[in-house]
Amino acid sequence: MELVDSHIHLHEYGDFWVRYCDGRYLLVAVSDDLDSSFKTLEISRKCSFVVPAVGVHPWNAERALPEEVLPRVEKLVVEERVRVLGEVGLDRAFQAETYDAQMKLFLGFLKIARDYELGMNIHAAGAWREVFNLIKSYRIPTAIFHWYTGPHDLLNEIVAEGYFIGINPAVIIQKKHEEVLRRAPLEAILTESDGPYKYRGLTLGPEMLKDLVNKIAEVKSVSPEVVVEQVRRNFITFRSNLSR
Numbered sequence: 059m060e061l062v063d064s065h066i067h068l069h070e071y072g073d074f075w076v077r078y079c080d081g082r083y084l085l086v087a088v089s090d091d092l093d094s095s096f097k098t099l100e101i102s103r104k105c106s107f108v109v110p111a112v113g114v115h116p117w118n119a120e121r122a123l124p125e126e127v128l129p130r131v132e133k134l135v136v137e138e139r140v141r142v143l144g145e146v147g148l149d150r151a152f153q154a155e156t157y158d159a160q161m162k163l164f165l166g167f168l169k170i171a172r173d174y175e176l177g178m179n180i181h182a183a184g185a186w187r188e189v190f191n192l193i194k195s196y197r198i199p200t201a202i203f204h205w206y207t208g209p210h211d212l213l214n215e216i217v218a219e220g221y222f223i224g225i226n227p228a229v230i231i232q233k234k235h236e237e238v239l240r241r242a243p244l245e246a247i248l249t250e251s252d253g254p255y256k257y258r259g260l261t262l263g264p265e266m267l268k269d270l271v272n273k274i275a276e277v278k279s280v281s282p283e284v285v286v287e288q289v290r291r292n293f294i295t296f297r298s299n300l301s302r
Protein backbone atom coordinates (compact mmCIF):
# COMPACT_ATOMS: atom_id res chain seq x y z
CA MET A 59 0.00 0.00 0.00
CA GLU A 60 1.20 3.51 -0.83
CA LEU A 61 2.84 5.75 1.74
CA VAL A 62 1.80 9.40 1.79
CA ASP A 63 4.30 12.25 1.43
CA SER A 64 2.11 15.33 1.79
CA HIS A 65 5.00 17.82 1.54
CA ILE A 66 8.07 17.24 -0.63
CA HIS A 67 10.22 19.57 -2.75
CA LEU A 68 10.40 17.11 -5.65
CA HIS A 69 11.79 19.77 -8.00
CA GLU A 70 15.00 19.86 -5.91
CA TYR A 71 15.89 16.27 -6.82
CA GLY A 72 16.89 17.06 -10.41
CA ASP A 73 16.16 14.05 -12.61
CA PHE A 74 16.08 11.75 -9.59
CA TRP A 75 12.46 12.61 -8.77
CA VAL A 76 11.51 9.58 -10.91
CA ARG A 77 12.68 7.21 -8.18
CA TYR A 78 9.74 8.38 -6.05
CA CYS A 79 7.25 7.95 -8.84
CA ASP A 80 6.99 4.18 -9.08
CA GLY A 81 3.70 3.80 -7.21
CA ARG A 82 5.14 3.39 -3.71
CA TYR A 83 4.16 6.92 -2.71
CA LEU A 84 1.30 9.39 -3.00
CA LEU A 85 2.85 12.84 -3.02
CA VAL A 86 2.04 16.52 -2.76
CA ALA A 87 4.93 18.30 -4.48
CA VAL A 88 5.39 21.86 -3.22
CA SER A 89 7.25 24.73 -4.89
CA ASP A 90 9.51 27.51 -3.59
CA ASP A 91 9.03 30.21 -6.22
CA LEU A 92 7.78 30.72 -9.78
CA ASP A 93 10.61 28.80 -11.45
CA SER A 94 10.16 25.76 -9.24
CA SER A 95 6.38 25.99 -9.70
CA PHE A 96 6.90 25.37 -13.41
CA LYS A 97 9.24 22.45 -12.61
CA THR A 98 6.72 20.94 -10.20
CA LEU A 99 4.01 21.15 -12.86
CA GLU A 100 6.25 19.48 -15.39
CA ILE A 101 6.91 16.60 -12.97
CA SER A 102 3.21 16.20 -12.21
CA ARG A 103 2.43 15.92 -15.92
CA LYS A 104 4.74 12.89 -16.05
CA CYS A 105 3.72 11.32 -12.73
CA SER A 106 0.11 10.57 -11.85
CA PHE A 107 0.99 9.99 -8.18
CA VAL A 108 1.89 13.67 -7.71
CA VAL A 109 -0.51 16.44 -6.71
CA PRO A 110 1.31 19.65 -7.69
CA ALA A 111 1.30 22.74 -5.48
CA VAL A 112 2.53 26.10 -6.79
CA GLY A 113 3.48 29.28 -4.97
CA VAL A 114 6.27 31.19 -3.27
CA HIS A 115 7.80 30.08 0.03
CA PRO A 116 7.69 32.82 2.71
CA TRP A 117 11.52 32.73 2.83
CA ASN A 118 11.48 33.98 -0.79
CA ALA A 119 8.80 36.61 -0.27
CA GLU A 120 11.17 39.55 -0.27
CA ARG A 121 12.52 38.63 -3.70
CA ALA A 122 9.01 38.22 -5.18
CA LEU A 123 6.91 41.16 -6.34
CA PRO A 124 3.25 40.41 -5.55
CA GLU A 125 2.06 42.33 -8.64
CA GLU A 126 4.24 40.05 -10.80
CA VAL A 127 3.84 36.75 -8.98
CA LEU A 128 0.13 36.71 -8.18
CA PRO A 129 -1.23 37.11 -11.74
CA ARG A 130 1.16 34.41 -12.96
CA VAL A 131 0.10 32.00 -10.23
CA GLU A 132 -3.54 32.73 -11.00
CA LYS A 133 -2.84 31.99 -14.66
CA LEU A 134 -1.38 28.58 -13.69
CA VAL A 135 -4.47 27.84 -11.63
CA VAL A 136 -6.75 28.65 -14.55
CA GLU A 137 -4.76 27.21 -17.44
CA GLU A 138 -3.01 24.25 -15.79
CA ARG A 139 -5.84 23.38 -13.40
CA VAL A 140 -3.62 23.64 -10.35
CA ARG A 141 -5.64 22.93 -7.19
CA VAL A 142 -3.16 23.50 -4.37
CA LEU A 143 -1.01 26.50 -3.41
CA GLY A 144 2.20 25.70 -1.52
CA GLU A 145 4.59 26.10 0.06
CA VAL A 146 2.97 29.34 1.17
CA GLY A 147 2.40 31.05 4.49
CA LEU A 148 4.12 33.23 7.07
CA ASP A 149 7.29 32.75 9.11
CA ARG A 150 8.18 34.74 12.19
CA ALA A 151 10.53 32.11 13.64
CA PHE A 152 13.27 32.11 10.99
CA GLN A 153 12.51 35.21 8.86
CA ALA A 154 10.79 37.77 11.08
CA GLU A 155 12.53 40.64 9.26
CA THR A 156 10.60 40.03 6.01
CA TYR A 157 7.21 39.54 7.68
CA ASP A 158 5.55 42.51 5.94
CA ALA A 159 6.58 41.27 2.49
CA GLN A 160 5.45 37.76 3.43
CA MET A 161 2.05 39.07 4.53
CA LYS A 162 1.49 41.03 1.32
CA LEU A 163 2.16 37.95 -0.76
CA PHE A 164 0.23 35.55 1.46
CA LEU A 165 -2.88 37.76 1.39
CA GLY A 166 -2.72 37.55 -2.40
CA PHE A 167 -2.46 33.76 -2.31
CA LEU A 168 -5.39 33.58 0.11
CA LYS A 169 -7.52 35.59 -2.28
CA ILE A 170 -6.66 33.28 -5.19
CA ALA A 171 -7.31 30.19 -3.04
CA ARG A 172 -10.68 31.57 -1.97
CA ASP A 173 -11.72 32.58 -5.49
CA TYR A 174 -10.83 29.19 -7.03
CA GLU A 175 -11.55 27.02 -3.96
CA LEU A 176 -7.97 25.73 -3.72
CA GLY A 177 -6.24 23.77 -0.99
CA MET A 178 -3.15 25.19 0.72
CA ASN A 179 0.09 23.54 1.84
CA ILE A 180 1.11 25.77 4.71
CA HIS A 181 4.38 26.91 6.26
CA ALA A 182 3.62 28.84 9.45
CA ALA A 183 6.67 28.63 11.74
CA GLY A 184 6.23 31.16 14.54
CA ALA A 185 2.99 32.43 12.99
CA TRP A 186 0.63 29.48 13.49
CA ARG A 187 -2.24 31.46 15.00
CA GLU A 188 -2.08 34.26 12.41
CA VAL A 189 -2.08 31.83 9.50
CA PHE A 190 -4.91 29.72 10.92
CA ASN A 191 -7.09 32.80 11.54
CA LEU A 192 -6.51 33.97 7.97
CA ILE A 193 -7.22 30.57 6.42
CA LYS A 194 -10.39 30.26 8.42
CA SER A 195 -11.63 33.75 7.64
CA TYR A 196 -10.96 33.25 3.91
CA ARG A 197 -12.88 29.96 4.15
CA ILE A 198 -10.11 27.95 2.49
CA PRO A 199 -11.68 24.53 1.78
CA THR A 200 -8.72 22.38 2.82
CA ALA A 201 -5.21 22.89 4.16
CA ILE A 202 -2.20 20.97 5.43
CA PHE A 203 -0.30 22.58 8.30
CA HIS A 204 3.14 21.26 7.34
CA TRP A 205 5.49 20.12 10.17
CA TYR A 206 3.19 21.51 12.85
CA THR A 207 4.96 22.66 16.02
CA GLY A 208 2.45 25.29 17.14
CA PRO A 209 0.41 25.65 20.33
CA HIS A 210 -1.69 22.71 21.53
CA ASP A 211 -4.96 24.63 21.89
CA LEU A 212 -4.62 25.80 18.30
CA LEU A 213 -3.99 22.21 17.21
CA ASN A 214 -7.47 21.33 18.47
CA GLU A 215 -8.98 24.24 16.52
CA ILE A 216 -7.20 23.22 13.32
CA VAL A 217 -8.48 19.66 13.68
CA ALA A 218 -12.01 20.88 14.48
CA GLU A 219 -12.01 22.85 11.21
CA GLY A 220 -11.16 19.66 9.32
CA TYR A 221 -7.67 20.81 8.30
CA PHE A 222 -4.70 18.42 8.39
CA ILE A 223 -1.60 18.23 10.57
CA GLY A 224 1.65 17.35 8.77
CA ILE A 225 3.87 14.99 10.78
CA ASN A 226 7.51 14.92 9.71
CA PRO A 227 10.21 12.24 10.31
CA ALA A 228 11.92 14.83 12.53
CA VAL A 229 9.40 13.66 15.15
CA ILE A 230 11.90 10.93 15.98
CA ILE A 231 14.25 13.53 17.52
CA GLN A 232 12.18 16.72 17.92
CA LYS A 233 10.35 16.61 21.27
CA LYS A 234 7.83 19.38 20.59
CA HIS A 235 6.78 17.70 17.34
CA GLU A 236 6.39 14.38 19.16
CA GLU A 237 4.05 16.08 21.62
CA VAL A 238 1.97 17.27 18.64
CA LEU A 239 1.84 13.69 17.35
CA ARG A 240 0.60 12.49 20.76
CA ARG A 241 -2.21 15.03 20.78
CA ALA A 242 -3.30 14.95 17.11
CA PRO A 243 -5.95 12.35 16.25
CA LEU A 244 -4.83 9.83 13.62
CA GLU A 245 -7.76 10.97 11.43
CA ALA A 246 -6.16 14.44 11.09
CA ILE A 247 -2.59 13.33 10.37
CA LEU A 248 -0.79 13.37 7.04
CA THR A 249 2.77 12.05 6.87
CA GLU A 250 5.38 14.12 5.04
CA SER A 251 9.13 14.21 4.42
CA ASP A 252 9.93 17.85 3.43
CA GLY A 253 12.71 16.21 1.39
CA PRO A 254 15.42 16.95 0.52
CA TYR A 255 15.66 19.29 3.53
CA LYS A 256 18.24 18.43 6.18
CA TYR A 257 17.39 18.64 9.86
CA ARG A 258 19.86 18.04 12.71
CA GLY A 259 21.76 15.35 10.84
CA LEU A 260 18.68 13.78 9.23
CA THR A 261 18.47 13.85 5.44
CA LEU A 262 14.72 14.01 5.07
CA GLY A 263 13.07 12.18 2.19
CA PRO A 264 10.48 9.53 1.33
CA GLU A 265 12.91 6.80 2.47
CA MET A 266 12.16 7.94 6.03
CA LEU A 267 8.39 7.50 5.76
CA LYS A 268 8.55 3.86 6.92
CA ASP A 269 10.34 4.85 10.13
CA LEU A 270 7.85 7.65 10.53
CA VAL A 271 4.90 5.25 10.19
CA ASN A 272 6.49 2.97 12.81
CA LYS A 273 6.94 5.91 15.18
CA ILE A 274 3.30 6.99 14.74
CA ALA A 275 2.16 3.39 15.30
CA GLU A 276 4.18 3.21 18.52
CA VAL A 277 2.83 6.52 19.86
CA LYS A 278 -0.77 5.69 18.93
CA SER A 279 -0.53 2.05 20.09
CA VAL A 280 -1.78 0.64 16.78
CA SER A 281 -0.12 -1.45 14.08
CA PRO A 282 1.87 0.22 11.26
CA GLU A 283 -0.72 -1.16 8.81
CA VAL A 284 -3.49 0.76 10.59
CA VAL A 285 -1.42 3.96 10.35
CA VAL A 286 -0.69 3.49 6.65
CA GLU A 287 -4.35 2.80 5.85
CA GLN A 288 -5.71 5.73 7.88
CA VAL A 289 -3.17 8.21 6.48
CA ARG A 290 -4.00 7.03 2.97
CA ARG A 291 -7.69 7.62 3.71
CA ASN A 292 -6.87 11.09 5.04
CA PHE A 293 -4.99 11.84 1.84
CA ILE A 294 -7.97 10.76 -0.25
CA THR A 295 -10.18 13.04 1.86
CA PHE A 296 -7.74 15.92 1.29
CA ARG A 297 -7.77 15.28 -2.45
CA SER A 298 -11.55 15.00 -2.61
CA ASN A 299 -11.88 18.37 -0.85
CA LEU A 300 -10.15 20.03 -3.79
CA SER A 301 -12.44 21.61 -6.36
CA ARG A 302 -12.92 20.19 -9.91
Ligand SMILES: [Zn+2]
Nearest residue numbers: 065088145252
Ligand atom coordinates in the same frame (compact mmCIF):
# COMPACT_ATOMS: atom_id res chain seq x y z
ZN1 LIG B 1 9.04 22.56 2.75
